[in-house]
Amino acid sequence: MSEIIPIDQEQHPLSRIFFGPFGLRAGWSLLIALILFLALMWGFSSALRITHLVPAHTVEHTPGPLSVFLSEATAFLAIAIVTVIMSRVEHRPLAVYGLGGSRKASRMLYGVVTGLIAISLLVFILLNSGLLIIDQRLLFGSEVARYLLLWIPGFLAIGLFEEYLFRGYLQYTLARGLSGVAPLLPGDPDPRTVGFWIAAVVVSFGFGAVHGSNPGESPAGLICAGAASLVFCFSLWRTGSLWWAIGLHAAWDYGQSVLFGVSDSGALFDHRLLQTHPVGAPLLSGGATGPEGSIFCLIPLLLLVAVIHLSQRRPEESYALQMPALSHQLETTAETLPPASTPTS
Template sequence: MQTQTTDLLPDPSLSPTDQLPPERPSTLHNVFFGDEGLRAGWSILIFVALMAVSFWGVNALGPLLHLVPVRSATQSSVTLRFAFLAESLPLAATLLVTWIMSKIERRPNSVYGLGGRRKLSHFLAGLAWGVACLSLLCLILWKTGLFVSNGRLLFGFDALRYGTLWFLGFLLVGFFEEYLNRGYLLFTISRGLSGIYQWIFKTRHSKALGFWTAAILIALFFGLSHGKNPNESPIGLLAATLVSLVFCLSLWRTGSLWWAIGFHASWDWAQSFLYGASDSGIMIEQHLLATHPFGKPLMSGGATGPEGSIFVLLVLVLVSLIIIFTLPRTNSGYASKLPSPPIEA
């Protein structure tokens, strides 16, 4: 039998360079880069380092330039000026660092939570549900005698002016906290963990496993970060942890942060301005109603505010159901934003 050797001969149509086998990446290259680009661990280290430098700059330059008034760690009331500057400067730093990371990783900035086709509708729905759910919580406390109103403090133009200004202030709070905790950081931890799950288990559910593991880690961090607030309570810390997971649920279904930003802003606004209650132990200087808790802090929320009450857990269950039934998951959900880990044969 004659052996065919034509397949072993070089293709005359190819140049000598094209006939060479592709060069395999070096070990050093593989340490820093994977199939989806810069590895998630290095990305997180760069992001944290840039954020630390940015926040150091904000903390150093703010008081030096008399931009942000110095506030005591035990001070439980906040002025409009402090709220605007204390939230807008870190938000600007977060936006800048996230944009830098998008250029380093060569990804569209929209994948970190601010994209999506229904930005306005999700944002407005979040605003409406935030006020409604906080009002329900206050109604429960009022009907059970745990929340007492002492009357109205603002009238006419003052009510409209301060209500608008504090809404803008809490919009900054919602935007900053959502984008910092559930923007770039959540995306990058999710893609890193989904790659690990795919490597270990070879499962088609690696994206979901990666996202929800990252969501739990972020939620624990978010809850613990509220521990520095004055008058915070164990129930308040638990509520902050759980609401982070609830916001992650809205992100998972819609692929964007807009619903969570709207809900976060209006919940805080209604609690602080509309009902004049503490928000994680912090009061604002101007509010529409004068109210106070009555009874055991576990039930009333005490100095923490309504979200320090045990009843907040029931409301968070309701919020989860609202997300599930009003935000049906589509092909534009969060899983579509994550890069697909390589599937080994």
């Protein structure tokens, strides 16, 4: 990321409410981005409903491959447009918000493979513990290949949207704002590290809370969703990009919903390969939440942390190195700001 030139501090005092030494303050940036995102989402969702491309979701009707793809793709388009606008407003390269970096395709493919292995391991544990039972196959013949392929775009769109929404502009801007906490902590910590990980905890809490609106979600499921979000943040920190997390997120959800036919945070999809049901205490089996509601979900999540640590170390592309302004901001603010008693024009 290129250096951000401090703005002129000799300005009207009211301007400092909106602008800091490095441009528009993070809180105002997030507020503007939120308003833009909600407006775009309202417009896109209204267009999809009016054209009947996405039917209303009811108990009797669950979304199919096309409606899932359209809903998630337009949602991703909305956050992508907002990110482009805000990057230009703030004069920051678009790549710093997570979709930059090298080896995009290979990183995402690696994430897909890792995600399929991780969810398969979790389902294997539940099956062999007697906590999950496979009832029957639901797809046969040509329908197997047809729906396994038809569902892929929708789940890729889910991975793109959710990762870019939570760990794109939101994560970066929160980290930028929260880097100011560093001087309050002992040991002179790096503001980039402090800002990133406080923001990661806030974002992960929000990621888990959003899942609370899903039918059948449980407290254990919300905790596991938040823990998974922290794993995604760790991959972002190590690689400087979201591509590995996008692939893993998409494959994890695809494996649950399509291949194994289990609930995904309480939601079941039609045209899945298998029909299953949980057995035993929900804390162990996941209950109506699905495998993400089981405490055994923590096993693959911990293994994923180890995988990231061992295989995704790219210091030249780490997230910290994309945020040089945060490390310099606290060092230069005292020099660029005039003393409190100095009158300004």
